[in-house]
Amino acid sequence: MHASLLIALDWFGIVVFAATGALVASRKEMDVFGFALLAIVTGVGGGTVRDLLLGRLPVFWVQEPAYILVCVIVAVILFFTAHLPESRYRLLLWFDAIGLSLFAVVGADRALDVVPNPVIAVVMGVVTATFGGIIRDILGGEVPVLLRKEIYVTAALAGAGVYVGGQTLGLSEPNALLAGFLSCFLVRGLALWFGWSLPPYRARPGRPQDGGRR
């Protein structure tokens, strides 16, 4: 049951990330194949980088091409419906938040399969959660979500950390998954809703040559 729960979460994460890729394609007014490419690289990008780093090759979607087909279907649906939501960018950020939370726990779990080390598991959770969006923003010519002021990496870290910590402390896997997912989604969701950010680095006052440079 746990394996099938994980697989379901993985699929759901791929679908919502693929949707964010298609939304970026719509903002750039690409054609339908551009939608498909951005949906694919965003949907499977984070997991692909994780598999490469862990040496789980060929990467997961080469072994299961249905992942690619699902991303294409999502792209086609969004090509015809992306004008419906009131703000595509807002929708993109919320889908991204759901995908981030799912992949933070799924990515950490996948890493524990290969390397039984909690630090690596947390790092792989963060990598899986963030790199799909990073690749999407670079290829799509968007300002990277990573560079926005609201809490982002921290949320993925919270999700992966709670999941790995929960398992270490003896939580059942479904409970640890849920706790990790909710931790990430709450942190990121509250940050999006209220515009929260952690105290950023600020150049010392009285250093005008650095202050305010972004």
Added chain:
Amino acid sequence: MHASLLIALDWFGIVVFAATGALVASRKEMDVFGFALLAIVTGVGGGTVRDLLLGRLPVFWVQEPAYILVCVIVAVILFFTAHLPESRYRLLLWFDAIGLSLFAVVGADRALDVVPNPVIAVVMGVVTATFGGIIRDILGGEVPVLLRKEIYVTAALAGAGVYVGGQTLGLSEPNALLAGFLSCFLVRGLALWFGWSLPPYRARPGRPQDGGRR
């Protein structure tokens, strides 16, 4: 004979992509080693990403360093001759079109060696064909070819699809290679020549807050 034909196409693709990398270096007025680096990453970039995803490691050029040397030679030649063509950017786009067409079929063929799945073969053809140019444009600070309005991904998809389809339908390998190459080159070439594009996504009229945003 088929193997040697494929190897010849692969070499030719690497040479023309290396030339596009060197042309980007010339547009940025780099020194000769900058030319060499951009020529190498563009020439072998797409095939490298493909080999990583498929788990064919070490990647092809580590096993055959002559690929690197050829890219360097192309870079040096272009360093001294890039001022000759009337429009370097136009030349870059046409070389890119030739490389795209070659790598769409070669990439698909290489994938079939490892995973006998037509979906994966087509995806790997598109990846091999497009990622060299994507990496070139990101490292070289150019507007990604991917984001230009003319048909691009679609052409690679046509080439890889015709090649894989042709083989499935019983075409001999050289005929399938030729059909795939010509399909991609025709689609991309006509798109470049006439400025063709597929119907892009357009925000619904009367949604001025989204319409026209690029």
Added chain:
Amino acid sequence: MHASLLIALDWFGIVVFAATGALVASRKEMDVFGFALLAIVTGVGGGTVRDLLLGRLPVFWVQEPAYILVCVIVAVILFFTAHLPESRYRLLLWFDAIGLSLFAVVGADRALDVVPNPVIAVVMGVVTATFGGIIRDILGGEVPVLLRKEIYVTAALAGAGVYVGGQTLGLSEPNALLAGFLSCFLVRGLALWFGWSLPPYRARPGRPQDGGRR
């Protein structure tokens, strides 16, 4: 002793590159977890790409998570002290120069462990030395160091070339390491100090449509 010398150089390179990642984070006024992410990808990025290309998987830091922890520590220290240096960008360039010189020789050496080919060793030295900074600049939204006019790739090439050449000519490993490191650091350091560049490609005079375009 040689192995431990190499390991020490590798650690030192990771620390200084992690510091450059944190300095970019400070220029973008990220929070402390953004500092950590940029420090990690910059510190281990070049070696990660090298390990992927060579097929040494899982990559080195998955086998030794202490590398990640050190990058995090560097990030936290810089989060509280990055306002102290007079020019963070100048400091970043000099740290980058030290890391470049260390990784040019360490990367070449690691490649020789896997593939006994001098061309590949030199290429891997350049890849290890430059890709951490390339990834840092892309993720951090900086103008890539690669595109600056001062000699950069050439310095890494000099370092890796002298190290591989020195070993081929019978230098002891520590001497070859020292010679390679100093070659790279001298070339890059002099270039930074005096603003040196190699003769760049220049569009032919009288071609105003190209001349001066960057």
